Amino acid sequence: MVRHGNALTDLVAVLESFTVTRLLHLRPAVAYNQIMKWTDRIKMWKKYGGVDLATYPQLQAVLGFVEVRNALEHGLGRLTERQLGQHRDEVLRQIVATGVQLDGDRVLVTPEDVGRCGDVGEGFVRFLDLHAPKT
Numbered sequence: 350m351v352r353h354g355n356a357l358t359d360l361v362a363v364l365e366s367f368t369v370t371r372l373l374h375l376r377p378a379v380a381y382n383q384i385m386k387w388t389d390r391i392k393m394w395k396k397y398g399g400v401d402l403a404t405y406p407q408l409q410a411v412l413g414f415v416e417v418r419n420a421l422e423h424g425l426g427r428l429t430e431r432q433l434g435q436h437r438d439e440v441l442r443q444i445v446a447t448g449v450q451l452d453g454d455r456v457l458v459t460p461e462d463v464g465r466c467g468d469v470g471e472g473f474v475r476f477l478d479l480h481a482p483k484t
Contacts, residue, residue: 353462354458357462357466361470364470364474367474368473369390372394372398374484390402409442410446410448414447414469414470416428416440417466421456421458424454447469448462
C-alpha cells in the first residue's frame with residue numbers, strides 16, 4: 350500500500366507542477382503565492398489563461414486525488430483535521446469521484462487507484478494543453 354501511495358503522490362505532484370509551471374510561463378507576472386491552492390489556480394487560469402478548468406469533466410476527480418495525496422502526505426494515510434473540518438462534505442465528494450476507498454478516515458490506495466489517477470491526470474493535462482494559449 351505504501352508503494353501505491355507513493356506512486357499516486359508522485360502523479361499528483363507532476364500534475365500540479367504542469368498546471369502551475371504552464372501558467373507561470375504564460376503569465377510571468379503571476380506570483381507563485383497567488384496559485385498555491387487549487388481554488389486559486391482555477392481562478393487564475395480563467396483570468397490569465399482564458400481556460401475554465403471547471404469545464405474539465407473530471408475536475409472533481411482531479412481535486413479528489415489531490416485530497417487523497419494530502420491525506421497520505423499530511424495525515425499519514427488518514428484524512429486530516431483540516432479535510433474533515435469546514436469542507437468535509439466537499440472533500441468526501443471529491444474523494445468519491447476518484448474511486449479511492451475509505452476505511453473510516455483512512456484512504457486505501459490500490460494499484461487500480463494509481464492507474465485511475467494517471468488516466469485522470471493525463472486527461473487533465475491534455476485538456477489544459479489543448480485549451481491553453483500557445484506561447
